Amino acid sequence: MTATQNGSENDKVFIFDTTLRDGEQSPGASMTLEEKLQIAEILDEMGVDIIEAGFPIASNGDFEAVAEIAKNSKRSVIAGLARAIHADIDRCGEAVKHAQRGRIHTFVSTSPIHLKYQMNKSEEQVLDIITDTVARARNLIDDIEWSAMDATRTPIEYLCRAVEAAISAGATTINLPDTVGYATPDEYKQMFMDIRNRVPNADKAIFSVHCHDDLGLAVANSLAGVAGGARQIECTINGLGERAGNAALEEIVMAIRTRGDVLPYSCGVEPKFMTRASKLVAGASGFAVQYNKAIVGKNAFAHESGIHQDGMLKNAETYEIMRPEDVGVRATSLIMGKHSGRHAFKDKLKELGYELGDNALQEAFRRFKDLADRKKHVYDEDIEALVEDEISIASD
Numbered sequence: 001m002t003a004t005q006n007g008s009e010n011d012k013v014f015i016f017d018t019t020l021r022d023g024e025q026s027p028g029a030s031m032t033l034e035e036k037l038q039i040a041e042i043l044d045e046m047g048v049d050i051i052e053a054g055f056p057i058a059s060n061g062d063f064e065a066v067a068e069i070a071k072n073s074k075r076s077v078i079a080g081l082a083r084a085i086h087a088d089i090d091r092c093g094e095a096v097k098h099a100q101r102g103r104i105h106t107f108v109s110t111s112p113i114h115l116k117y118q119m120n121k122s123e124e125q126v127l128d129i130i131t132d133t134v135a136r137a138r139n140l141i142d143d144i145e146w147s148a149m150d151a152t153r154t155p156i157e158y159l160c161r162a163v164e165a166a167i168s169a170g171a172t173t174i175n176l177p178d179t180v181g182y183a184t185p186d187e188y189k190q191m192f193m194d195i196r197n198r199v200p201n202a203d204k205a206i207f208s209v210h211c212h213d214d215l216g217l218a219v220a221n222s223l224a225g226v227a228g229g230a231r232q233i234e235c236t237i238n239g240l241g242e243r244a245g246n247a248a249l250e251e252i253v254m255a256i257r258t259r260g261d262v263l264p265y266s267c268g269v270e271p272k273f274m275t276r277a278s279k280l281v282a283g284a285s286g287f288a289v290q291y292n293k294a295i296v297g298k299n300a301f302a303h304e305s306g307i308h309q310d311g312m313l314k315n316a317e318t319y320e321i322m323r324p325e326d327v328g329v330r331a332t333s334l335i336m337g338k339h340s341g342r343h344a345f346k347d348k349l350k351e352l353g354y355e356l357g358d359n360a361l362q363e364a365f366r367r368f369k370d371l372a373d374r375k376k377h378v379y380d381e382d383i384e385a386l387v388e389d390e391i392s393i394a395s396d
């Protein structure tokens with residue numbers, strides 16, 4: 001661990017990317033081996049601490065992807081997912097053993113509804129399963145993450161017992177997922193505080209957040225969990241993931257970097273790779289990024305309204321809290337449309353190589369507004385045609 005940017009070693013938050021596992025579980029988002037290797041390469045390069053590369057028991061393709069990513073990774077820990085079943089754990093161990101640093105991530109449900117309908121097991125039986133499967137994983141490798149699936153709908157007393165059992169059996173990271181995206185930030189933070197206060201061996205593990213976005217709270221919940229003492233955040237590029245998705249990595253990282261005053265944590269991810277990573281994941285998964293998506297959406301650094309464009313031309317901090325180049329976007333764009341003002345129009349003409357006198361500018365601006373009322377997108381070529389026309393009228 002290193003002390004970085006915002007604070008001391010204790011403030012370091014580990015970024016665990018699960019685009020290739022939870023992200024790929026989005027219906028229709030499956031990716032080829034080649035695409036997965038490219039995504040893993042950029043995640044490794046950008047400084048993601050842990051890459052969850054897949055679910056090795058799920059298929060031979062998944063096994064191969066995890067094993068290949070494990071062989072190729074340079075810096076990141078490579079994790080594979082395993083249910084609380086010996087065959088899953090052994091297969092996962094086989095896949096991650098090639099990594100310089102490998103991790104087995106095993107999980108079991110803990111909530112009453114999952115115990116009753118999914119597992120048909122009692123609380124005591126599940127505690128035995130935790131002890132047995134975590135110990136088996138720990139026999140294969142030292143770095144073991146254990147997750148309590150549906151933790152946020154699990155009574156706290158039982159969750160404490162399950163966490164204690166997992167740590168006693170050798171788990172080094174404890175993940176408490178909001179599997180169905182049900183929690184609110186205050187509740188999620190409180191859960192981490194309670195568990196860390198009540199479980200006797202809690203200080204032997206790093207706690208992790210894993211949030212789904214069913215109520216649109218995944219990023220807020222993740223940051224709240226960190227305020228409650230968690231130091232690992234599980235997230236995905238573009239927020240890809242089951243149902244409404246997981247917490248978006250780019251939002252988490254930029255929230256921490258931009259608001260260090262109230263989020264005093266450090267993370268080692270270099271944001272300038274984010275735009276490239278986002279495009280890569282959108283292309284591989286076939287899930288287009290919405291225009292107004294924070295950080296990586298096409299409009300995240302675009303301004304159309306006259307008031308905003310005027311402000312931006314005077315000082316970018318009037319309407320931008322992050323610099324586009326920091327996240328790999330070449331520059332802010334001032335989109336010419338019906339909301340644009342005279343100042344931005346004049347600036348655009350200058351960029352295109354035109355300087356008009358007051359009267360010609362006035363007329364060109366009037367015609368531009370008429371055009372923008374009729375056309376959704378006004379391109380540079382439209383403006384050039386309009387100005388050329390104006391110049392030829394003036395010279396007749």
Ligand code: KIV
Pocket residue numbers: 022107147148149150175177178179180210212
């Ligand atoms: O959402 C979830 O509970 C999961 C676990 C497998 C960690 O993805």
Ligand code: ZN
Pocket residue numbers: 022177179210212242
């Ligand atoms: Zn999940």
